[in-house]
Amino acid sequence: MAFFLLIICIACEEDDAVPLPKPRGYYILEFPNKSYRRWDTVFCPFSFEIPLYARMEKKDTFQCWWNMALPKNKAMLHLSYKTLTTHPLPQLIEDCRTLAIKHQIKAMGLEEIPVIIDSSKVYGLIYNIMGNTASNLQFYITDSVSHFLRGSLYFNAYPNYDSLLPAIQFFKEDIIRLIRTTRWK
Numbered sequence: 001m002a003f004f005l006l007i008i009c010i011a012c013e014e015d016d017a018v019p020l021p022k023p024r025g026y027y028i029l030e031f032p033n034k035s036y037r038r039w040d041t042v043f044c045p046f047s048f049e050i051p052l053y054a055r056m057e058k059k060d061t062f063q064c065w066w067n068m069a070l071p072k073n074k075a076m077l078h079l080s081y082k083t084l085t086t087h088p089l090p091q092l093i094e095d096c097r098t099l100a101i102k103h104q105i106k107a108m109g110l111e112e113i114p115v116i117i118d119s120s121k122v123y124g125l126i127y128n129i130m131g132n133t134a135s136n137l138q139f140y141i142t143d144s145v146s147h148f149l150r151g152s153l154y155f156n157a158y159p160n161y162d163s164l165l166p167a168i169q170f171f172k173e174d175i176i177r178l179i180r181t182t183r184w185k
Contacts, residue, residue: 029073031170036177044081045147049181051174068178073167074156077175082148092148093125096140099152100127106159107131115141115179122182126175132159136168137175147184151175 032053039056040047044064050056053072059065064081082092104110108131115124124141137153153171155164 029166029170031167032072034173036181038181045185046081046149047183047185048178050178054174070171073171075167075171076154076156077171077178078152078154080150082150084142084144084146084148087148089142089144089148092142092150093140096125096127096138096150100129100138103129103131103133103135106133108161115139117180120183121145122179122184124179126179128172130161132161134159136161136164137172139175139179141179141182143184149182151178 032051035052036049037052038047039050041056043058044066050068051070054068054070054077057067057069059067059078059080066079068077068079070076084092100110107129109129111128111130113126113128115122115126117123121143122141123144124139127138129136129138135152135154138151140148140150142148153168153175155167157164
């Protein structure tokens with residue numbers, strides 16, 4: 001009987017510790033092996049390589065706007081194309097810069113990576129936006145005469161840079177591959 005009273009006394013002892021909520025957990029990100037295929041369509045005057053784990057979805061029936069869906073990781077690369085015959089190049093570049101800078105409200109930093117590939121006439125800029133922003137990677141490429149292609153990577157997730165960083169780095173390689181393999185028609 002004394003044993004049970006001791007157990008009850010110990011169990012009823014007041015605990016000064018404040019109960020804390022369970023810490024938030026994050027998904028374990030699993031990435032597929034890198035393998036690519038050429039993507040080409042009669043609707044657009046360009047082609048490039050995309051990963052086998054991606055699928056292209058037409059975004060607009062009248063313009064050459066596409067989404068490169070990466071469904072396993074809930075990511076989407078929005079691509080929009082414009083011709084330089086109807087849109088002035090300086091204005092398109094300024095629009096891209098403005099869109100990237102809008103993310104700096106929440107960003108910790110912005111890195112601009114120049115793109116110069118003379119052999120295929122691909123020139124542009126990659127914006128690497130660090131921090132809890134809606135889009136951490138954006139880019140534009142052009143041949144400076146006729147073609148202009150803009151891209152933005154988005155995740156269907158709350159923008160937590162620390163947890164998204166491995167996925168951002170993984171898909172950055174795919175975006176760089178897309179840029180390097182772009183061919184204008």
